Amino acid sequence: MSLKASELILNKDGSIYHLGLLPEELAHTVITVGDPARVDSISKHFDSIELKKQKREFNTHTGSYKGKRITVMSTGMGTDNIDIALTELDALVNIDLKAKKINDKLTSLDIIRIGTTGSVRKEIPVDSFIVSEWALGFDGLMHYYKDDSFLKKEIAAAFVEQTNWSDKKAYPYVVEGSKKLIEKLSSDTTIKGFTGTNVGFYGPQARILRADVPDHEMNDKIANFSYKGLKITNLEMETSGIYGMSKILGHHAVSMNLVLANRATGEFAENAKVMMDKLILYCLDRIVA
Ligand SMILES: O=P(O)(O)O[C@H]1O[C@H](CO)[C@@H](O)[C@H]1O
Numbered sequence: 001m002s003l004k005a006s007e008l009i010l011n012k013d014g015s016i017y018h019l020g021l022l023p024e025e026l027a028h029t030v031i032t033v034g035d036p037a038r039v040d041s042i043s044k045h046f047d048s049i050e051l052k053k054q055k056r057e058f059n060t061h062t063g064s065y066k067g068k069r070i071t072v073m074s075t076g077m078g079t080d081n082i083d084i085a086l087t088e089l090d091a092l093v094n095i096d097l098k099a100k101k102i103n104d105k106l107t108s109l110d111i112i113r114i115g116t117t118g119s120v121r122k123e124i125p126v127d128s129f130i131v132s133e134w135a136l137g138f139d140g141l142m143h144y145y146k147d148d149s150f151l152k153k154e155i156a157a158a159f160v161e162q163t164n165w166s167d168k169k170a171y172p173y174v175v176e177g178s179k180k181l182i183e184k185l186s187s188d189t190t191i192k193g194f195t196g197t198n199v200g201f202y203g204p205q206a207r208i209l210r211a212d213v214p215d216h217e218m219n220d221k222i223a224n225f226s227y228k229g230l231k232i233t234n235l236e237m238e239t240s241g242i243y244g245m246s247k248i249l250g251h252h253a254v255s256m257n258l259v260l261a262n263r264a265t266g267e268f269a270e271n272a273k274v275m276m277d278k279l280i281l282y283c284l285d286r287i288v289a
């Protein structure tokens with residue numbers, strides 16, 4: 001049975017709806033970033049660029065770095081965008097867009113997020129590189145999918161109990177990154193971490209400019225949470241969705257985080273651009289190693 005036009009949506013040129021990409025335009029190693037401008041900061045290191053396309057916040061370049069074909073694509077901010085980005089990346093490799101049928105033989109992508117983050121721990125200062133071994137999603141995205149076999153329910157339950165998590169918020173979920181990619185991207189210049197993925201940057205990360213939040217202790221409670229020695233290291237807005245969607249769809253994913261803010265000390269990075277370029281080159285070289 002073929003997928004209906006309302007479900008698998010294609011543009012007039014046959015490209016997938018939001019990303020605007022055709023299957024042959026995607027490499028099987030995909031770097032995702034939040035910021036559309038960061039795509040240029042990565043592809044400027046490529047030997048050659050074969051494709052540049054932008055639709056909405058999804059800015060995509062495909063090219064080669066030291067001989068390896070890589071796609072770099074921005075997702076914009078938040079796991080609502082990640083639901084779209086990961087589903088459509090998967091459709092490009094695992095659905096025959098012309099026949100509108102799922103392929104018999106499935107392809108697994110390597111997905112590497114390169115993003116920015118806020119540390120919740122004094123001992124993880126600004127400019128650190130965190131490799132997310134685990135993600136805790138505050139966003140609820142995974143509850144909209146049937147397969148929950150990969151979720152670490154006992155860790156989520158311990159988090160809810162220890163932090164007295166409000167039942168007005170989505171029930172948190174915990175998911176592991178790809179062991180293969182975590183090892184590939186880790187070294188003595190990175191810290192392995194447990195990344196909290198929030199639904200926003202201000203209130204959801206307990207930042208107060210003018211609008212107050214119900215719990216001023218929230219980030220302390222998050223930092224104090226511990227499960228068999230596992231502690232949350234940092235907060236951002238995409239990793240849990242990338243890890244969860246990758247598990248459901250059979251892809252490998254790792255999230256690499258540059259610490260810009262230290263929420264425990266109140267500091268913010270002074271050399272964000274320089275440090276992001278360092279993280280980009282570090283990731284590119286580990287990917288091709
Ligand atoms: O730097 P990026 O990849 O956008 O990631 C982080 O920065 C944004 C917030 O400033 C959120 O998307 C968060 O996850």
Ligand SMILES: O=c1cc[nH]c(=O)[nH]1
Pocket residue numbers: 116117118119201205235236237260261
């Ligand atoms: O504190 C921070 C810094 C970057 N990105 C986030 O989501 N939070």
